[in-house]
Amino acid sequence: MEPTPGESGLAANTPVTAEESIELVSYSRALEDVSFGAIADSDVAQIQWATPDGLETVGRGVAVRLSASGPARFDRIRSQAETVLGELDHNGPAVARPRAFGGFAFHDEREPGTPWNGFASASFVVPHVLLTRSPDDDATWLTVVGDDTDGVRDALEEWSQRVDDYPTMRASGRSPGVDSTRRTTTPDRWDEQVDGALERIADGSLTKVVLAQALTVDLEEPVDVSATVERLRRRYPNCYRFLVNGGDGATFFGAPPERLVSKRNTRVETEALAGSVPRGETPEADDEYADQLLADEKLRHEHELVVDAICTQLESFVSDLSVADRTIRRLANIQHLLTPISATLETDHHVLELVETLHPTPAVGGVPPEVAWETIRETESFDRGWYAGPVGWFDAAGDGEFAVGLRSGVASDETVTLFAGSGIVADSDPTAEWEEVQLKFRPVLDELR
Numbered sequence: 001m002e003p004t005p006g007e008s009g010l011a012a013n014t015p016v017t018a019e020e021s022i023e024l025v026s027y028s029r030a031l032e033d034v035s036f037g038a039i040a041d042s043d044v045a046q047i048q049w050a051t052p053d054g055l056e057t058v059g060r061g062v063a064v065r066l067s068a069s070g071p072a073r074f075d076r077i078r079s080q081a082e083t084v085l086g087e088l089d090h091n092g093p094a095v096a097r098p099r100a101f102g103g104f105a106f107h108d109e110r111e112p113g114t115p116w117n118g119f120a121s122a123s124f125v126v127p128h129v130l131l132t133r134s135p136d137d138d139a140t141w142l143t144v145v146g147d148d149t150d151g152v153r154d155a156l157e158e159w160s161q162r163v164d165d166y167p168t169m170r171a172s173g174r175s176p177g178v179d180s181t182r183r184t185t186t187p188d189r190w191d192e193q194v195d196g197a198l199e200r201i202a203d204g205s206l207t208k209v210v211l212a213q214a215l216t217v218d219l220e221e222p223v224d225v226s227a228t229v230e231r232l233r234r235r236y237p238n239c240y241r242f243l244v245n246g247g248d249g250a251t252f253f254g255a256p257p258e259r260l261v262s263k264r265n266t267r268v269e270t271e272a273l274a275g276s277v278p279r280g281e282t283p284e285a286d287d288e289y290a291d292q293l294l295a296d297e298k299l300r301h302e303h304e305l306v307v308d309a310i311c312t313q314l315e316s317f318v319s320d321l322s323v324a325d326r327t328i329r330r331l332a333n334i335q336h337l338l339t340p341i342s343a344t345l346e347t348d349h350h351v352l353e354l355v356e357t358l359h360p361t362p363a364v365g366g367v368p369p370e371v372a373w374e375t376i377r378e379t380e381s382f383d384r385g386w387y388a389g390p391v392g393w394f395d396a397a398g399d400g401e402f403a404v405g406l407r408s409g410v411a412s413d414e415t416v417t418l419f420a421g422s423g424i425v426a427d428s429d430p431t432a433e434w435e436e437v438q439l440k441f442r443p444v445l446d447e448l449r
């Protein structure tokens with residue numbers, strides 16, 4: 001599909017950057033049902049975002065791009081957002097409002113390189129064209145965003161007509177097929193890495209660290225990432241699904257089960273998700289695993305560290321912190337211990353402040369955080385890039401929702417690099433942790449085969 005004139009003007013040549021002071025305007029229109037996949041186009045910057053509770057968005061083109069690096073990256077994105085979204089004039093319902101989609105690398109400081117070409121330490125786009133479907137109303141909304149009212153209204157007209165011609169269902173495409181795979185970490189190396197972490201745990205300097213592996217998959221043909229994300233919905237309906245273009249031919253995508261945080265007005269929802277067992281072959285075996293998940297001391301310890309860290313981090317922001325009963329999140333291939341946590345903000349804060357304070361929780365980092373970060377940097381032989389970083393959206397009011405970028409991979413052309421990790425605590429067994437990591441590669445890997 002060809003980019004529209006307005007779109008290529010903004011997307012390819014001159015996306016507005018946050019240094020410029022601009023007045024963004026947006027117009028929305030309700031549409032008949034339409035296939036979201038149909039507007040995705042690998043030649044144009046695109047984002048996709050879907051939540052377990054039913055919000056679905058897809059965007060293409062770039063009205064505004066925000067990016068930052070270094071330890072102040074959260075603040076920098078927030079102040080850029082204030083400049084460009086502060087003056088936003090939105091003509092449409094709240095559900096269809098422009099949102100900035102993107103995320104953060106796991107580490108503050110890093111050298112961008114393959115496979116993370118184009119992925120800054122923090123980067124967001126407000127898409128030029130956005131489709132939104134929400135469980136709160138039945139409509140599908142088309143929104144166009146830009147800095148020139150006449151251009152935006154013309155583009156809305158043109159896109160309404162184009163989208164009218166799209167199918168309501170798109171074939172979800174077929175898997176590209178796997179030609180070969182390469183690991184960053186051999187089983188022997190993994191044993192050494194886990195033993196190294198266990199030594200630090202034994203000497204008292206570390207309590208928990210999450211170590212990860214990467215798996216590079218060479219495909220038989222180029223991957224259609226958007227269709228792959230669409231297919232992930234079938235097996236992982238209770239997970240987030242996302243896709244973010246880095247801008248240099250690389251696309252980060254996945255189906256994470258874990259919410260980092262969502263914030264709407266003063267209401268905050270987060271969760272601890274850590275501690276894993278496989279799914280059983282039979283309902284009985286499945287329940288046995290689940291019972292083990294709830295009863296096993298080591299898994300509970302691993303999980304409680306996450307609950308405690310989240311509560312401590314949120315305490316200074318919120319009044320009534322509420323920690324629900326521990327339960328289980330069952331996915332198609334794995335089950336996790338889950339503790340939902342909610343709270344009310346004492347005064348309003350931007351969702352990015354909450355993201356900054358929570359990232360990384362010990363579900364993907366460790367305890368104490370600084371020693372865990374150092375252990376990860378010293379141990380892992382690859383760049384995590386955006387794996388295990390916050391991915392999601394925020395709006396002009398500072399509301400938003402972020403998942404943790406897990407069960408994910410970064411694709412470019414005929415290669416996808418997958419990432420997965422597991423929490424190491426005292427008593428961790430390297431072989432069991434290895435198996436757990438392989439299980440966490442499966443959601444994306446199975447869609448490529």
Ligand SMILES: C=C(O[C@@H]1C=C(C(=O)O)C=C[C@H]1O)C(=O)O
Pocket residue numbers: 210258273274275276336363364406407419420421422423440
């Ligand atoms: C680190 C990952 O998953 C995280 C670690 C878990 C664990 O150690 O049990 C469980 C869920 C996630 O919080 C991953 O998927 O790569």
